[in-house]
Amino acid sequence: MDLQNELKQKAAAAALEYVKEGEYLGVGTGSTVSFFITELATSGKRVKGCVSSSEATTRQLLAYGIPVCDLNDIVGTIPVYVDGCDEIDGNFCMIKGGGGALTREKILAEASDMYVCIADASKEVKQLGKFPLPLEVIPMAVSSVCRAMEELGGHPTVRDMVTDNGNNIVDVHGLQIKEPTRLEAAINQIPGVVTCGIFGKRGADVLLIGTPEGVRTLK
Ligand code: 5RP
Secondary structure, three states: OOHHHHHHHHHHHHHHHHOOOOOEEEEOOOHHHHHHHHHHHHHOOOOOEEEEOOHHHHHHHHHOOOOEEOHHHOOOOEEEEEEOOOEEOOOOOEEOOOOOOHHHHHHHHHOEEEEEEEEEHHHEOOOEOOOOEEEEEOHHHHHHHHHHHHHOOOEEEEOOOOOOOOOEEEEEEOOOEOOHHHHHHHHHOOOOEEEEOEEOOOOOOEEEEEEOOEEEEEO
16 A cells, blocks of 8 residues: 555544444545545444445445435434545645535535544645635536636636536636635535535534654644
8 A cells, every 4th residue: 555545544544533333424535535434344333324425435335334324314413524635724624526526525514513534644735726626517507617717717627527416527727725715605606516625614623634653633
């Protein structure tokens, strides 16, 4: 395993401490989360059910025999949501959506009491924006959303994928994200944008960073 994956695995293992047995658990998407699911499956910890943020995560959970529930069947909030990120700043604002699951991830983050972010050390940044900002976009609006993003100073490219919701992903390069929450709100107002990959309004609560020296916990 390469170093980056080792660090992802360390952070993923550390998140087990936050899992509440007998309660619902929100589960994100991506390679770090995939390590977390394996850790959860082999830990002996039993949750009431997982609420999944993607078809890929659902498949992995079910393959381990971990029950998966529908968010609509849950009354109240999910106590803990474990997910990764593509970038995270000092205020725990993030860019997400590298795996294209940003909309369901944002729904689960918003529905949860605590967002535990698991990441390797390369994800920590001073300012968001080096990682191209993913947007989930309704297919008929791809061109108009791209033009709107050019007006905001970005360079959009259309990703060769269809999301679990049947939409497109536009990756916006070259944005200087100085005020994440403000830009998140502005982009979310563009007709055709389902979700923008800035998680500023609802950022992380706990950050577990895998480093060569061990896992750093930031709150
Ligand atoms: C998926 C995400 C992931 O959390 C993000 O892309 C990080 O992925 P990885 O753990 O593979 O580095 O937002 O939509």
